[in-house]
Amino acid sequence: MAYGAAFHRSLRALADPGPPFTYSEENRARFDQIVTRYPPDRRRSAVLPALYLVQDQQGSITGNAMQYVAELVGITAADVEDVTSYYTMFYTKPVGRFVLSVCRTLSCALNGAEQVTGAICETLGISPGETDPTGTFTLVEVECLGACDRAPVVMVNDGWQECLKPGDVGRLLEDLRGKGEAALTGCHHVVEARQK
Ligand code: FES
Numbered sequence: 478m479a480y481g482a483a484f485h486r487s488l489r490a491l492a493d494p495g496p497p498f499t500y501s502e503e504n505r506a507r508f509d510q511i512v513t514r515y516p517p518d519r520r521r522s523a524v525l526p527a528l529y530l531v532q533d534q535q536g537s538i539t540g541n542a543m544q545y546v547a548e549l550v551g552i553t554a555a556d557v558e559d560v561t562s563y564y565t566m567f568y569t570k571p572v573g574r575f576v577l578s579v580c581r582t583l584s585c586a587l588n589g590a591e592q593v594t595g596a597i598c599e600t601l602g603i604s605p606g607e608t609d610p611t612g613t614f615t616l617v618e619v620e621c622l623g624a625c626d627r628a629p630v631v632m633v634n635d636g637w638q639e640c641l642k643p644g645d646v647g648r649l650l651e652d653l654r655g656k657g658e659a660a661l662t663g664c665h666h667v668v669e670a671r672q673k
Pocket of ligand 1: 580581582583584585586620621622623624625628629630
């Protein structure tokens with residue numbers, strides 16, 4: 478029995494291709510430096526920092542950018558898409574200036590994460606996965622952020638807000654608009670390590 482080529486051919490389409498993508502000169506230099514950390518036959522291990530550079534450069538990771546990264550690190554574009562879709566810190570669509578990632582795992586769930594998410598939704602008029610009309614805030618729900626003793630925890634871009642109560646949400650959003658990430662409490666593991 479002969480198996481036709483169609484059996485093996487993937488009909489999978491990559492994410493929205495977006496415009497053609499290449500790193501800026503600066504990011505290409507950063508990538509070339511990063512890749513030296515890995516053995517030559519493990520170049521594929523640089524896929525995460527390679528994707529962060531894409532995201533820093535254009536805000537989200539398009540299909541053309543996945544193809545570009547795939548060629549740089551020597552894997553398929555589908556492999557890159559698998560990595561991109563697995564990790565919640567990578568975005569395949571444009572996001573707001575602040576990405577609010579509310580932890581919904583056990584400690585945070587037991588300490589009111591759902592109510593925090595609800596307060597954000599109500600204040601901004603959006604649902605999880607959406608960006609507010611001003612393009613300032615995107616709300617996502619994520620799994621454990623590793624600071625369970627300060628639940629509920631919200632990661633805001635690369636910053637942290639711990640022990641957030643639903644009643645604090647309005648003020649936090651206003652402070653973020655006014656002060657940016659300086660409004661955040663910071664991850665206590667980092668804050669306490671600095672104080673020693
Ligand atoms: S359960 Fe939310 S940080 Fe661990």
